[in-house]
Amino acid sequence: MTTQDDRTTVDATEPERWDPHAIEARWLPVWDEAKPFAAGASGDGRPGKYVLDMFPYPSGDLHMGHAEAYALGDVIARYWVQQGFDVLHPIGWDAFGLPAENAAIKRGVDPGVWTRENIAQQKASMRRYACSFDWDRVLATCEPDYYRWNQWLFLRMHEKGLAYRRPSQVNWCPKDQTVLANEQVVQGRCERCGTAVTKKKLTQWYFKITDYADRLLDDMDQLQGAWPDKVLAMQRNWIGRSTGADVQFVVEGRDEPVTVYTTRPDTLHGATFFVVAVDSDLAEELVADAAPDVREAFDAYLEQVRGTTEIERLSSDRPKTGVFLHRYAVNPANGERMPVWAADYVLADYGHGAVMAVPGHDQRDLDFALAHDLPVRVVVDVRDPDGQPLPDPAVSGVATAGDGELVGSGPLDGLRKAEAIERISEQLAADGLGGPTVTYRLRDWLISRQRYWGTPFPIVHCPGCGEVRVPDDQLPVELPPSDGLDLSPKGRSPLAAATDWVSTTCPSCGGPAERDTDTMDTFVDSSWYFLRFLSPQLQTAPFDRAEADRWMPVDQYVGGVTHAILHLLYARFFTKVLHDMGMLTPTEPFTRLLNQGMVQMDGAAMSKSKGNLVRLGEQLDDHGVDAIRLTMVFAGPPEDDVDWADLSAAGSARFLARAWRLARDVTSAVGTDPSTGSLPLRRVTHKVVADAAQLVESLRFNVAVARTMELVNALRQAIDDREVGPADPAVREGVEAVAVLLSLVAPYTAEDMWATLGHEPCVARAGWPAVDEALLVEDTVTAVVQVKGKVRDRLEVPPGIGEDELRELAMASEKVIASIGDAPVRRVIVRAPGLVNVVTG
RNA sequence: GCGGGAGUGGUGGAACUGGCAGACACGCAGGACUUAGGAUCCUGUGCCCCUGGGCGUGCGGGUUCGAGUCCCGCCUUCCGCACCA
Numbered sequence: 001m002t003t004q005d006d007r008t009t010v011d012a013t014e015p016e017r018w019d020p021h022a023i024e025a026r027w028l029p030v031w032d033e034a035k036p037f038a039a040g041a042s043g044d045g046r047p048g049k050y051v052l053d054m055f056p057y058p059s060g061d062l063h064m065g066h067a068e069a070y071a072l073g074d075v076i077a078r079y080w081v082q083q084g085f086d087v088l089h090p091i092g093w094d095a096f097g098l099p100a101e102n103a104a105i106k107r108g109v110d111p112g113v114w115t116r117e118n119i120a121q122q123k124a125s126m127r128r129y130a131c132s133f134d135w136d137r138v139l140a141t142c143e144p145d146y147y148r149w150n151q152w153l154f155l156r157m158h159e160k161g162l163a164y165r166r167p168s169q170v171n172w173c174p175k176d177q178t179v180l181a182n183e184q185v186v187q188g189r190c191e192r193c194g195t196a197v198t199k200k201k202l203t204q205w206y207f208k209i210t211d212y213a214d215r216l217l218d219d220m221d222q223l224q225g226a227w228p229d230k231v232l233a234m235q236r237n238w239i240g241r242s243t244g245a246d247v248q249f250v251v252e253g254r255d256e257p258v259t260v261y262t263t264r265p266d267t268l269h270g271a272t273f274f275v276v277a278v279d280s281d282l283a284e285e286l287v288a289d290a291a292p293d294v295r296e297a298f299d300a301y302l303e304q305v306r307g308t309t310e311i312e313r314l315s316s317d318r319p320k321t322g323v324f325l326h327r328y329a330v331n332p333a334n335g336e337r338m339p340v341w342a343a344d345y346v347l348a349d350y351g352h353g354a355v356m357a358v359p360g361h362d363q364r365d366l367d368f369a370l371a372h373d374l375p376v377r378v379v380v381d382v383r384d385p386d387g388q389p390l391p392d393p394a395v396s397g398v399a400t401a402g403d404g405e406l407v408g409s410g411p412l413d414g415l416r417k418a419e420a421i422e423r424i425s426e427q428l429a430a431d432g433l434g435g436p437t438v439t440y441r442l443r444d445w446l447i448s449r450q451r452y453w454g455t456p457f458p459i460v461h462c463p464g465c466g467e468v469r470v471p472d473d474q475l476p477v478e479l480p481p482s483d484g485l486d487l488s489p490k491g492r493s494p495l496a497a498a499t500d501w502v503s504t505t506c507p508s509c510g511g512p513a514e515r516d517t518d519t520m521d522t523f524v525d526s527s528w529y530f531l532r533f534l535s536p537q538l539q540t541a542p543f544d545r546a547e548a549d550r551w552m553p554v555d556q557y558v559g560g561v562t563h564a565i566l567h568l569l570y571a572r573f574f575t576k577v578l579h580d581m582g583m584l585t586p587t588e589p590f591t592r593l594l595n596q597g598m599v600q601m602d603g604a605a606m607s608k609s610k611g612n613l614v615r616l617g618e619q620l621d622d623h624g625v626d627a628i629r630l631t632m633v634f635a636g637p638p639e640d641d642v643d644w645a646d647l648s649a650a651g652s653a654r655f656l657a658r659a660w661r662l663a664r665d666v667t668s669a670v671g672t673d674p675s676t677g678s679l680p681l682r683r684v685t686h687k688v689v690a691d692a693a694q695l696v697e698s699l700r701f702n703v704a705v706a707r708t709m710e711l712v713n714a715l716r717q718a719i720d721d722r723e724v725g726p727a728d729p730a731v732r733e734g735v736e737a738v739a740v741l742l743s744l745v746a747p748y749t750a751e752d753m754w755a756t757l758g759h760e761p762c763v764a765r766a767g768w769p770a771v772d773e774a775l776l777v778e779d780t781v782t783a784v785v786q787v788k789g790k791v792r793d794r795l796e797v798p799p800g801i802g803e804d805e806l807r808e809l810a811m812a813s814e815k816v817i818a819s820i821g822d823a824p825v826r827r828v829i830v831r832a833p834g835l836v837n838v839v840t841g
Numbered sequence: 842g843c844g845g846g847a848g849u850g851g852u853g854g855a856a857c858u859g860g861c862a863g864a865c866a867c868g869c870a871g872g873a874c875u876u877a878g879g880a881u882c883c884u885g886u887g888c889c890c891c892u893g894g895g896c897g898u899g900c901g902g903g904u905u906c907g908a909g910u911c912c913c914g915c916c917u918u919c920c921g922c923a924c925c926a
Contacts, residue, residue: 017880187922187923228845228846229845229846230844230845230846230920230921231845232845233844233845233921233922234844234845234921234922236844237843237844237845237921237922237923238921238922240922240925242925242926244926260926261925261926262926263925263926264926275926318924320924343924344924345924345926346924346925346926347924347925347926349925350925350926351925351926354926355926356926357926358926362926363842363924364924364926365926367924439925439926440925441922441925561920561921564921565921565922634853634854634865634866635853635854636853636854637854640847640853640854641919642853643853646852646853646854646867647853647867648853648866648867648868650867650879651866651867651868652866654880654881655866657880657881658881661881694857700855702853702854702855702865702866703854703855703864703865705865705866706854706855706864706865706866707864707865708865709865709866710864710865713865716882720882782861784860784861786860786861786906786907788906788907789860789906789907791861794861826906827906828906829860829906829907831860834860834861835860835861835907837860837906837907838906839906839907
């Protein structure tokens with residue numbers, strides 16, 4: 001049985017062998033010195049490109065997912081460098097957040113210490129992985145230099161009324177003991193820990209993202225085709241713009257009418273009851289003076305609903321529950337009295353928290369009506385495709401939501417759905433009873449967190465002055481040390497216990513006051529980090545306007561689809577806010593978006609508990625950095641998931657060794673003029689270089705690698721071919737092209753080849769090989785001759801051949817004649833120069 | 842239910858505006874060189890029958906001289922959202 005050590009020994013005694021670890025050790029120090037990827041070097045005049053990888057969370061070392069994402073981002077960044085662009089490709093750390101805090105609680109270490117250790121480890125791994133980052137621009141969001149600007153931006157938004165505090169029912173994670181944004185609740189569970197989320201009434205900070213709902217939606221037109229359709233669709237759904245109408249209902253015994261939102265105002269005559277969200281203020285008010293038994297029933301129901309988790313709420317076929325409030329609303333269309341119910345199927349925070357129920361044409365209302373014996377009335381005559389009336393919803397249990405003619409609806413009778421909606425909306429507006437309205441699913445962004453490891457809100461609560469902004473010159477409001485603070489979750493921010501820190505003076509009146517003790521959602525940090533990279537040291541502003549004009553928007557953003565709504569929506573929101581404040585020109589932050597797939601193992605996401613975890617470090621040790629990078633890039637389309645079990649890092653290593661040996665075989669001198677070299681080989685080289693550029697630009701990296709492999713195969717053949725041989729100038733030209741092509745994916749091997757070929761470092765800045773267009777024109781093409789669509793012969797013909805000439809050649813072919821036989825030729829299709837199809841019979 | 846994808850050899854995947862299906866790899870088989878091979882190189886490898894051919898891109902139709910690609914109807918899957926009135 002051999003061990004890994006034996007192998008190493010064998011490799012070491014054979015210096016002719018491609019040895020990834022030796023090559024890595026050779027070139028890393030050289031690159032540290034040369035800094036080939038420093039961006040914005042003064043006065044070199046290259047046009048700019050901004051390539052951005054989503055910055056990592058520093059929880060442990062890099063894993064296989066990072067390895068894929070950074071390999072892909074690197075191909076793009078390195079490609080644009082080779083094409084002569086000044087490429088900004090920065091990296092930093094999304095360093096605030098729960099994992100650091102949980103580690104601190106579990107192991108008693110300071111979150112800052114833990115975080116910075118992980119950052120150091122990841123940074124070392126990125127260096128080894130040869131990521132083409134500009135190491136002079138790194139940032140970590142947990143540093144006061146960074147989060148100071150979170151606070152500064154918050155204050156600007158506070159001034160504009162875009163940051164505000166209000167009490168409301170919020171998503172609450174009982175395990176993490178913190179509030180969650182809507183976006184952080186996934187299938188009724190906490191995005192981080194998976195605990196079932198409950199509701200809690202708290203006063204919290206919000207960003208008024210709903211003010212931007214329309215623009216966030218409409219500006220997606222700019223992103224069409226440049227962002228994955230899926231992400232755009234998800235954002236569209238999330239914003240959830242819905243057009244309909246508001247309708248005001250008088251509720252007996254209440255002074256003000258109650259407004260409801262509906263997408264089907266045409267069915268107003270079909271409304272037979274009225275439902276308010278049980279957990280709404282309105283419901284509370286409507287039972288305030290109710291009889292004791294009603295009050296009691298309501299309270300019991302409310303308590304039951306409060307105890308229900310989001311998951312139970314979400315289960316779709318659970319029965320419709322509710323209580324009758326013994327109040328009545330009046331239908332403005334026909335003056336009918338409708339009973340008012342409270343139920344949990346109506347949401348307090350959508351529309352107005354109350355609905356008119358039309359059981360004939362809304363399935364939820366119908367379910368409720370049937371469960372509580374309420375009347376069902378059909379006001380739209382909906383027919384099936386054969387023109388037959390659909391069965392009565394009250395009997396079938398199926399509400400008819402389709403189009404049809406209005407019936408039993410007074411002035412609307414005989415109209416179709418769309419006409420009726422228009423007519424009634426106008427009428428309502430004219431009567432001052434409502435009118436057309438737009439409603440959104442999107443809610444304001446809840447940014448308060450009751451945790452330690454985050455950005456403190458720069459707000460002081462003063463008994464006299466109220467909510468007071470900390471003046472800019474007192475920023476940053478630094479986090480107090482974690483020593484002595486109980487970080488464990490308890491529903492109150494740990495900062496509240498830092499009494500020395502909390503007690504302060506009011507910036508406005510100078511009297512005693514207290515600091516706000518919540519910290520900001522870490523998504524605030526990541527909503528503008530791409531701007532901080534532009535001027536990471538700047539002390540006077542979050543970012544430099546001139547630098548932003550130079551680099552923004554990001555040309556290519558690379559990251560996981562997990563951030564399809566959260567981060568990407570927030571970053572778009574911030575960009576628009578900054579634009580409106582006059583700080584930024586573009587209104588969208590990311591021009592193109594690539595969502596790389598996930599790395600799986602044996603058909604499932606990797607995890608320690610599943611036992612299918614592949615460790616990046618071990619893979620790098622076994623196969624070398626270049627082979628792992630190549631494996632990731634070659635695996636398939638970058639947006640597809642990859643299964644590590646289907647891939648072969650050993651195969652990648654074999655290819656790299658093959659390519660590497662080419663360089664050692666070249667015998668011509670540096671600078672040899674390739675023009676006298678083998679013409680067929682030169683054609684292959686130039687074709688591959690031209691194709692690879694197109695493929696990389698269209699993000700089909702796997703195919704670009706395949707084309708490079710073809711070139712390597714052609715070069716191997718040429719070198720071994722007596723007619724061409726290693727001294728042929730075209731061989732040098734081709735191998736140098738391979739080195740440049742490989743520099744995008746396998747930088748160590750490429751650099752070593754480059755040196756073997758007699759060049760100075762760095763191959764990363766060597767420049768994309770110039771393509772000679774003349775060499776892309778073939779001197780012959782293969783014309784396919786089909787008989788009735790089946791290929792019967794192939795002819796080598798000049799590319800400029802005429803249709804008539806090609807037809808004659810084809811019809812003269814023996815194979816074609818044999819295939820036609822006695823059958824009469826009906827038609828001959830000629831597509832010069834590539835194809836002839838003879839149609840017989 | 843609403844929305845977005847995806848179905849091509851044993852496997853990962855190629856195929857520009859309809860024009861040679863399976864590029865490039867992995868795996869497998871055979872061979873060369875070898876004390877040895879997990880190195881390197883060469884050959885073969887969609888399926889079926891006997892050369893020659895026939896059949897083949899989830900299924901069924903259609904358009905076309907010609908369909909993996911376009912149209913219609915299905916099936917199977919993956920993902921996101923989901924009581925949003």
